[in-house]
Amino acid sequence: MIDAYIGLLVLWPVAAGLASLGLRGQAARSALVLGTAAVLAAAAVGLATQAPFTASPAFLASATALHVAQGASFLFPAYFLFVGLKEKHALVIGFALLQLGLAAFGEFGLPAPAVVKTAVVCDGLSLALVLVVSLVGTLISVFALPYMRHHEEHQGFKTSRQPQFFMILLAFLGFMNGLALTNDLHVFSAFYEATTLCSFLLIGHDRTDEAKKSGLRALWMNSMGGVFLHAGILLIQKQHGLADIQALVDPALWAGLSLLPLALLGLAACVKAAQLPFQAWLLGAMVAPTPVSALLHSSTMVKVGVFLCLRLAPVLEGTTTGRLLTLAGAFTFLGASALALGQSNAKKILAYSTAANLGLIIACAGIGTPVAIAAGVVLMVVHAATKGLLFLCVGDMEQAIGSRDLEDLRGMIAKTPVTALAAAAGSMAMILPPLGMLAGKWATLEAANASPMSMVMMAVGSALAVVCWVRFTGTLMSGVAVAATPAPTSSLSTGPILTLLAGTVGLGMAAPWLNAMLLPAWQAFMLPDGWALLPPLFLTAMLAWILGMKVLGRQSAAKLATPYLGGLPSAAPGSFVGALGRNWTLSEGNEYATELFGEAKLTRIAGVLASVLLLALVGGALL
Amino acid sequence: MNLNTLYLAVAGLVLGPLLGGLAAGVDRVVTARLQSRLGPPLLQPFYDVGKLWSKVIAPASHWQGMFVRWALVASLASDVILAAGGDILMCFFVQAASASFVALGAFCGNSPYGKLGAQRELFQLLAYEPVFMVAILCLAKAAGGFDAFSIMAAQGQPLLFKLPLIVPGLLFAVLVKLRKSPFDIAASHHMHQEVVRGVYTDYAGRDFALLEVAHWADVTVVLWICSFLWATGPLQMLITGLAFLFAALLIDNISARLTWRTMLKTVAPLTLILATANLVWLYLE
Numbered sequence: 007m008i009d010a011y012i013g014l015l016v017l018w019p020v021a022a023g024l025a026s027l028g029l030r031g032q033a034a035r036s037a038l039v040l041g042t043a044a045v046l047a048a049a050a051v052g053l054a055t056q057a058p059f060t061a062s063p064a065f066l067a068s069a070t071a072l073h074v075a076q077g078a079s080f081l082f083p084a085y086f087l088f089v090g091l092k093e094k095h096a097l098v099i100g101f102a103l104l105q106l107g108l109a110a111f112g113e114f115g116l117p118a119p120a121v122v123k124t125a126v127v128c129d130g131l132s133l134a135l136v137l138v139v140s141l142v143g144t145l146i147s148v149f150a151l152p153y154m155r156h157h158e159e160h161q162g163f164k165t166s167r168q169p170q171f172f173m174i175l176l177a178f179l180g181f182m183n184g185l186a187l188t189n190d191l192h193v194f195s196a197f198y199e200a201t202t203l204c205s206f207l208l209i210g211h212d213r214t215d216e217a218k219k220s221g222l223r224a225l226w227m228n229s230m231g232g233v234f235l236h237a238g239i240l241l242i243q244k245q246h247g248l249a250d251i252q253a254l255v256d257p258a259l260w261a262g263l264s265l266l267p268l269a270l271l272g273l274a275a276c277v278k279a280a281q282l283p284f285q286a287w288l289l290g291a292m293v294a295p296t297p298v299s300a301l302l303h304s305s306t307m308v309k310v311g312v313f314l315c316l317r318l319a320p321v322l323e324g325t326t327t328g329r330l331l332t333l334a335g336a337f338t339f340l341g342a343s344a345l346a347l348g349q350s351n352a353k354k355i356l357a358y359s360t361a362a363n364l365g366l367i368i369a370c371a372g373i374g375t376p377v378a379i380a381a382g383v384v385l386m387v388v389h390a391a392t393k394g395l396l397f398l399c400v401g402d403m404e405q406a407i408g409s410r411d412l413e414d415l416r417g418m419i420a421k422t423p424v425t426a427l428a429a430a431a432g433s434m435a436m437i438l439p440p441l442g443m444l445a446g447k448w449a450t451l452e453a454a455n456a457s458p459m460s461m462v463m464m465a466v467g468s469a470l471a472v473v474c475w476v477r478f479t480g481t482l483m484s485g486v487a488v489a490a491t492p493a494p495t496s497s498l499s500t501g502p503i504l505t506l507l508a509g510t511v512g513l514g515m516a517a518p519w520l521n522a523m524l525l526p527a528w529q530a531f532m533l534p535d536g537w538a539l540l541p542p543l544f545l546t547a548m549l550a551w552i553l554g555m556k557v558l559g560r561q562s563a564a565k566l567a568t569p570y571l572g573g574l575p576s577a578a579p580g581s582f583v584g585a586l587g588r589n590w591t592l593s594e595g596n597e598y599a600t601e602l603f604g605e606a607k608l609t610r611i612a613g614v615l616a617s618v619l620l621l622a623l624v625g626g627a628l629l
Numbered sequence: 630m631n632l633n634t635l636y637l638a639v640a641g642l643v644l645g646p647l648l649g650g651l652a653a654g655v656d657r658v659v660t661a662r663l664q665s666r667l668g669p670p671l672l673q674p675f676y677d678v679g680k681l682w683s684k685v686i687a688p689a690s691h692w693q694g695m696f697v698r699w700a701l702v703a704s705l706a707s708d709v710i711l712a713a714g715g716d717i718l719m720c721f722f723v724q725a726a727s728a729s730f731v732a733l734g735a736f737c738g739n740s741p742y743g744k745l746g747a748q749r750e751l752f753q754l755l756a757y758e759p760v761f762m763v764a765i766l767c768l769a770k771a772a773g774g775f776d777a778f779s780i781m782a783a784q785g786q787p788l789l790f791k792l793p794l795i796v797p798g799l800l801f802a803v804l805v806k807l808r809k810s811p812f813d814i815a816a817s818h819h820m821h822q823e824v825v826r827g828v829y830t831d832y833a834g835r836d837f838a839l840l841e842v843a844h845w846a847d848v849t850v851v852l853w854i855c856s857f858l859w860a861t862g863p864l865q866m867l868i869t870g871l872a873f874l875f876a877a878l879l880i881d882n883i884s885a886r887l888t889w890r891t892m893l894k895t896v897a898p899l900t901l902i903l904a905t906a907n908l909v910w911l912y913l914e
Binding site: 448455458461465466470485543549550553554558560561562564565572592599 | 686689691695698699702719726729733736741744751752758759762766830831833893894901908909912
């Protein structure tokens with residue numbers, strides 16, 4: 007049974023993707039994607055009932071499968087090399103060649119590692135990623151159905167390129183599930199490269215100049231990550247003759263040894279998770295259609311990075327490498343939160359906020375104590391739902407009004423009430439107690455006891471994030487004098503949004519139980535009273551909710567007061583007669599404090615500092 | 630949760646806002662004396678809220694009543710957490726939520742002054758939150774735990790001697806939270822200024838009365854956390870809290886309002902650096 011679940015989770019999406027290549031009709035494609043969503047969700051839930059377990063399904067354990075993985079370590083870089091040569095992109099060529107060289111060295115220069123006993127080990131962490139991919143990822147794929155139809159009408163493609171698009175989108179989910187479940191480093195690395203390829207193709211999907219440029223940037227940066235990953239794996243193979251991930255994450259194995267291989271893997275993870283100074287590829291990814299950025303930001307690509315770090319976390323506890331990784335993660339949390347605050351482009355706000363939150367998770371991994379890992383896993387799951395929701399909402403609003411600038415989104419609550427309220431709820435779920443993101447942040451802060459500087463950076467980053475999200479919500483809900491007409495919506499787009507909204511709030515409330523379900527041995531008991539403070543807070547929040555809704559019901563029928571303008575309201579809405587009888591027109595705008603949080607300057611400074619930290623990470627392990 | 634915790638929680642729920650209201654009354658009397666006036670009776674803030682409660686005024690937005698209730702619940706919850714010996718970091722987060730709701734209610738309104746006030750409220754939040762949080766981290770580190778009881782039970786030497794550098798940061802937070810000059814930037818407690826009543830402009834009648842109660846609850850929490858600096862006994866804590874209150878009133882009366890830029894660029898980094906230095910020093914000890 008377990009083998010069947012794993013097969014469905016990994017192979018079905020890939021097969022469904024190939025099938026979508028042959029489907030040109032909208033209805034058939036919708037049926038395929040909805041069917042895949044149902045299959046993946048059912049298989050993931052089925053897997054959850056069996057976890058934790060070990061298994062060796064033939065398609066991952068057989069000698070053929072291992073040969074395929076070995077072949078992939080040459081094929082992917084070879085394809086990247088081909089792309090690099092075609093586009094004349096020196097960095098892509100360079101990193102592809104390096105990867106090829108490393109693959110050849112691993113194949114011919116080193117003795118083969120010991121055979122991995124079990125091909126699949128599913129623990130709480132793997133299960134968390136599988137659930138994220140199979141539930142959030144498929145919802146985003148469903149949302150993509152109506153979105154891509156509008157998108158193609160808007161872009162004016164001659165022949166529909168949706169078959170290819172959905173092929174990559176669905177296959178991506180399968181590769182992610184494989185990556186979460188495999189216990190073999192070489193298979194892991196093959197899936198890692200596959201996600202790099204998928205994100206390159208998806209980002210460049212629109213084939214505009216900007217899309218091409220962003221795609222290539224994502225490619226060279228992530229193949230650089232691939233180089234770090236390969237180098238780390240080869241060093242592990244040389245030092246220990248191992249490729250078994252579970253055997254590797256035993257602290258006893260590393261006692262007294264240099265952690266350089268793990269630092270390299272950490273570096274690869276930082277690239278995937280778009281940590282400073284590698285955030286550029288994730289920001290470029292927002293030129294892609296909304297479902298792509300939603301998928302990359304919430305449930306796939308970037309989660310590879312944090313997953314890898316959390317996987318290594320038990321070894322990192324109390325080591326210099328771990329402490330430096332914590333500092334680097336906390337620094338990204340601070341720097342990216344500051345960058346988010348200076349932005350008026352809604353998608354850039356989301357992108358920087360993603361980098362920031364992943365930084366927090368990586369900081370958790372660096373701390374490596376059970377409390378910190380529990381906090382990291384909770385953050386990973388809740389962040390996926392919340393960020394998926396926010397991206398879909400912003401994409402939906404963007405399609406409705408044709409702009410993604412926060413200033414244009416002012417008062418969206420009057421135009422697309424459902425989506426705007428869902429976005430408001432999502433952004434509140436990023437910061438409000440007792441929901442999961444804040445509970446995770448709280449646990450992280452208290453778990454970071456050993457690293458005062460990272461605690462201070464988290465404190466500042468946390469304040470920046472609060473301001474950023476309250477302003478985001480406030481702008482969407484801003485009262486406007488001029489009444490707007492609601493925009494039309496599709497049930498295939500509001501369905502996923504509302505489901506994700508329910509998931510965001512539900513998962514947010516469920517943080518303690520999520521922890522108990524996924525990591526029964528590693529509960530956050532070391533916090534004062536563990537998570538025990540949260541249930542009373544939930545009750546309080548529900549009480550507040552009921553009180554608020556009662557008043558809302560009463561007030562929503564009330565006649566509103568005329569705006570206080572410090573003058574006489576004039577006949578035209580939005581203007582007033584002020585001092586000396588002059589007529590004034592109102593205009594509004596947020597203060598972005600660009601002299602403090604301006605992108606150009608801040609990116610430079612933060613990039614330099616983050617590079618220093620990452621160099622120290624590698625250098626510290628080298629010495 | 631035992632019965633004792635429950636009693637303490639209820640006491641916090643009732644006494645928190647009452648003490649904050651009394652602090653507001655003391656504020657009115659002391660400020661008047663500093664300005665050679667007689668001033669209103671001590672209980673004037675309670676009479677004011679009673680008067681506001683009796684007024685029914687059209688709201689400026691359908692959402693405001695909801696946000697006011699949420700802010701009130703969050704503020705009271707932060708009192709309860711502290712009184713029941715809960716986690717002070719979570720208490721801080723809950724209180725920050727209350728401040729966010731006040732700003733959101735102002736965003737939803739239709740007055741430009743209210744919205745300007747909301748923007749400023751957020752920049753205030755940005756300025757005092759980090760240093761206040763680092764101060765809390767310092768208190769927890771020095772006392773050996775995040776729960777309020779273990780900080781209050783820290784025997785022997787008052788924490789002040791280990792944490793002198795967080796005093797400026799705490800005073801800064803008190804000035805901002807009490808809406809006192811020179812950081813009375815978002816709400817213009819002293820009327821007839823360029824943002825009218827800032828973030829409060831659009832609130833009126835019952836909603837405003839409840840917001841005032843929430844503000845009292847906030848004041849109690851902030852002063853209470855300050856009083857942890859000398860937590861050798863209830864009387865000492867009361868005196869420490871009052872000392873912070875009087876310092877804030879004195880500064881309010883002798884200083885003019887700064888701009889949010891000065892607050893964010895000068896005062897916030899300076900106090901944060903001092904508090905961080907104190908935190909590092911605790912670790913080196």
